[in-house]
Amino acid sequence: MSTSKTEYDVDLCVIGAGSAGLSMVAGAAQIGRSVVLFEGAEMGGDCLNHGCVPSKAILKAGKVAQARREGASLGVKPVEPEVNWEAVKAHIQGVIATIAPMDSVERFEGFGATVISEYAHFVDEKTVESDTTRVRAKRFVVATGSRASAPPIPGLDKVDYATNETIFSLKTFPSHLLIIGAGPIGLEMGQTFRRLGAKVTIVDIAPPLGRNEPEHARVLVEALQEEGVTFHAPAATKEIRKTAKNIIIELENGTLIKGSHLLVAAGRAPAVDDLGLDAAGVKFDKRGIETDGNLRTSNKRIYGAGDVVKGMGGLTHIAGFHAGQLFKNFFLLPQALNKGFSSAKNDRMPAAIYTSPELANIGLSEAQAREKFGDRVKTVEFHFDENDRAIAERSTKGGVKIVVNHKGKVLGGSIVGEHAGEMIHMLSVAMTGGMKLSKLAQIISPYPTRSEAVKRAASSLYTEDLFGPNAMPRKTAAFWAKFH
Incomplete structure (x- = not known):
């Protein structure tokens, strides 16, 4: 019986078919680069199979159940829902099954990638092997994600x-x-x-x-x-x-x-075990793979992406962001040379907790900003109990808080309330574009929407300057009143 392995020499080899790995493979394969992807578990990684997707599916079931209990204030008789756990599980699996084809082996092979459904590890600084396959590549991306970790509690x-x-x-x-x-x-x-x-x-x-x-x-x-x-x-x-x-x-x-x-x-721990990183000359520890700001490891051929990267992962959209930055640096060289290599720095990365109410944040908190910039930091707020849409829906918990520097540039923000995860996009756009708070204050929001709270919070920074007792508009209006 032959023990020889199938060998490939390709442009890119990716280990791990989660968000970062799949995004990287899809981009590279679709521009004609030769790509091998290794995944020994489920395509789609933790997010599709055990994380973001199933959790949001069950969250919806919980919200529907709770809605049946909460109608009294709206004139609807509340009832205690009957929950069928087997049906809830079937709903979760149905959602996963609906999305799974987007992450399937067949789809990525259709892009032109070679998918090996096996675990892989480095055997030296430029070679990866699995049970049946040996790959050499110009570049490698380790995107193995993370796993649930257990605290050291006795018993x-x-x-x-x-x-x-x-x-x-x-x-x-x-x-x-x-x-x-x-x-x-x-x-x-x-x-x-x-x-x-x-x-x-x-x-x-x-x-x-x-x-x-x-x-x-x-x-x-x-x-x-x-x-x-x-x-x-x-x-x-x-x-x-x-x-x-x-x-x-x-x-x-x-x-x-x-x-x-x-x-x-x-908590979670980066999946660095059994990858042969020592053989590849890649520095790592239990907190993940060490990289520079461009995600390059101590081996210039090998890069990390997503949760496996030390201190730079933790969210599915960060993994996707990493893939995008690597794609630019690997394959859009003229752009990289003209504009500088794309950094994976994620200091403006939004995050959301999808409870009711939701909690979303981006950038620096007030405490972090004051530690960094001292008294040059200002905060503005607006609460949902003053927002007409929230009042109409009798859902007024929470509000918006925005952190700015002395020039009005947005440093970060937090929103707690219904749909906070959608509203945080407004602050993300502001930070991406380097906008000052004055621009957010000029947004025209449809009425009535919760997003008006962001505009109202931004506008509050200028309330004293516009309407205070010594404000210039008051003095100007008083002057012109003499002639009318």
Whole structure:
């Protein structure tokens, strides 16, 4: 029996078929470059199969269930919904199946790429191998993403627990879901399972959403508490153990929390194991692959993209952004030489938590901006309880906060409220274009929309200059009044 491997010598070799890898392969193959893609697991990576897509599918089920409980203030009789867990799971899988062809082997082979459905690793500085295939390439992109990680809590390794990879396929619906982690995944799943009928308790060693604007994080946490989610955060966990009927979390203060199921949502770890990075001369550690600002590793042939890159991943759209920057630098050389190589710096990257209300942010928080620029920082705000659309819908929690420098340039912002994830685009456009707040204040918004809150927040920076007792318009109007 022959043990020889099929060999390729190509322009580009990509390891990992998640958002970054697939975007890179699609672009390169469609401009005629020879490409080999390795993926030993599911095409589409974590986002399609275990992350963004299934989580948003189940979030919708939770929102529909909750809507049936909340009609009283609108004159609609509330009812307690009946939830069929098997049907919810079928809905999730149906959504994945609908999107999956866009990430399929067949589609990317149709672009002209060679797809090897096997795990691969480096054997030297310019060669990658799998069970059947050996590839040499001008450039390599490692886009293996990240995996759910478990905190070092005593007893956790002896308890069956779910992660984002298994929570959507639980055989039985939880009567009481315990969640370790008060980050985006923990909050989204906590609210959703509560809305679907489970009792939910969230435990974290740190306060929820510590990197967000504190007042906006508080709005979100309080909204979940109003729906019945219980928080123990910050709280240190002493031990986790299993009995015949329950999983028990024991806190350091002696509190015992009993539940039927446990979800661990306490962070993710870059997938760097078994890649042969040492053989390739690529520097890395448990936090990911080390790269420069253009995503090049210590081996000039090899680049990283997405979650696997140390300190530069964490979101699906960051992975897509990385792929776009690499594509420009690899294949649009005249542009790179004329304009400078495209940087993967993501200091204006928006992020959103898709709870109700949603929480979205971009750029620097107020605390970060003041640490960096001191007293030259200003903030402006507008709350949804003054927004006519929010009032009409009786959904007035939250508001908009924008951080600017002394010249009015947008440094960052935060929005908490319904559809915050859509509204943050306005600040993203402003930051991408280097706009000052005065430009946002001039936007014409259709009435009534929630997005008016961004315009109103921006306009508030100039309220005193326009309408204050010593404002020039007041003095000018008083002068001309003498002649009319």
